[in-house]
Amino acid sequence: MLRFAFSPTHDMNVGELRLALLNYNESKQKNESFIVRVEDKDADKNIDGKDNETLDILALFGLEYSQVIHQSQTVRFHTAMALQLLHENRAFNCFCSDVWLDKKKQEAKDAGEVYKYDDACRNLPAELVIDNENPFRVRINHPEQEDIDSFIILDQDKKPTHDFSCAVDDMLNDISKIIDDEKEINSSIKQEHIRTQLNYDKKIEYVHVPSIKNHENISVKSLLEDGFLPEAISNYLISTSDFDLEALKQVNREYLKNLDAKELSRYVGFADEEIGELARLYLENVSTTKELKSKIEPIFQRRVVPETLKEQIEKLTQVIKKAPYFESYEDFKKHLLQESGLQETEYLKSISILLTNSDEILDVSKVYKYIKNYLGEIIK
Numbered sequence: 001m002l003r004f005a006f007s008p009t010h011d012m013n014v015g016e017l018r019l020a021l022l023n024y025n026e027s028k029q030k031n032e033s034f035i036v037r038v039e040d041k042d043a044d045k046n047i048d049g050k051d052n053e054t055l056d057i058l059a060l061f062g063l064e065y066s067q068v069i070h071q072s073q074t075v076r077f078h079t080a081m082a083l084q085l086l087h088e089n090r091a092f093n094c095f096c097s098d099v100w101l102d103k104k105k106q107e108a109k110d111a112g113e114v115y116k117y118d119d120a121c122r123n124l125p126a127e128l129v130i131d132n133e134n135p136f137r138v139r140i141n142h143p144e145q146e147d148i149d150s151f152i153i154l155d156q157d158k159k160p161t162h163d164f165s166c167a168v169d170d171m172l173n174d175i176s177k178i179i180d181d182e183k184e185i186n187s188s189i190k191q192e193h194i195r196t197q198l199n200y201d202k203k204i205e206y207v208h209v210p211s212i213k214n215h216e217n218i219s220v221k222s223l224l225e226d227g228f229l230p231e232a233i234s235n236y237l238i239s240t241s242d243f244d245l246e247a248l249k250q251v252n253r254e255y256l257k258n259l260d261a262k263e264l265s266r267y268v269g270f271a272d273e274e275i276g277e278l279a280r281l282y283l284e285n286v287s288t289t290k291e292l293k294s295k296i297e298p299i300f301q302r303r304v305v306p307e308t309l310k311e312q313i314e315k316l317t318q319v320i321k322k323a324p325y326f327e328s329y330e331d332f333k334k335h336l337l338q339e340s341g342l343q344e345t346e347y348l349k350s351i352s353i354l355l356t357n358s359d360e361i362l363d364v365s366k367v368y369k370y371i372k373n374y375l376g377e378i379i380k
Helices: 014-030 050-060 075-087 098-110 126-130 162-172 182-197 220-225 230-237 245-257 261-266 273-284 289-300 307-322 329-340 344-356 364-378
Strands: 002-006 034-038 067-070 091-094 137-140 152-154 177-181 205-209
Touching: 002 014, 002 177, 014 034, 014 177, 014 220, 014 230, 034 050, 050 220, 075 091, 075 137, 075 152, 075 162, 137 182, 152 162, 162 182, 177 182, 182 205, 220 230, 230 245, 245 273, 261 273, 273 289, 273 364, 289 344, 289 364, 307 329, 307 344, 329 344, 329 364, 344 364
Parallel strands: 002 034, 034 067, 177 205
Antiparallel strands: 091 137, 137 152
């Protein structure tokens, strides 16, 4: 069993999506189930609807999961297991105040050392524990071999910590392998220790991948809204550890170029192969469906005509409205020049605005090929 876990406290970013893809792909290769865990036990931090939004994104990227588990529904098991460790003397009550702990951390910092809890409360006499009315945390006994301290598993409000809840949930869900970010190595060590203390004898395989760079503020939602295709995003993410928006644009452009013409047209609001081929003409200069739509939509909107071209464009407009249907652009052009009396240079400046509502340089003959059946709608 493999899993992807997320917190519904923020928009899913590209680093999280990358981990979801890696774990999902591994589940397919191992022919094992894939589940999703929503880490929602801190209710005051959750954003309404963010869990469903993230699940929708996973579905959009083709990640099929057999089960969704909400961590808020399993907290009672986490607490029970923490108390079990306390009962078996594999954990202890820590009465150290925040002021005292902050003082110790500052001392370690001043000495240029990494702070580690000094086990001040680990061997307190029973009478000092039982009669102690001060608030306390629960810490798990530190492992002998690893360079970690007796870390907290229950906070003062008796809520399980993140590492403890994750360790227990992975145990309860029979997770076999976890692909995670390399910055989570220390958490993975803690979670393995928790399961060892709980006498869980199955070894979960961990693979830590390099952190993807430059992604912290880039949400998957924003990329989709900007017109990046899910296929382009996913294939780019699993092939890099250094997020580069310009590189993603290049990948996305190639995916758009390879789309069937009718499918491409749907991204700009049509279901017409001709409009799809028209859109393809712009793909040398744009990279996303949002940019592409911004090129196609104006073709069917009111023209913005420069003052210097108003007279010429008005002449061409009247000629086009009365003109018969021409299959070829050359015949169309010949007719317009003849009927309008415009010189070729005047014609070329005007026809691009008339056909595309832009002075952007394109092969007008190719544009005409794909919009000739729409001329009545375009030239109103």
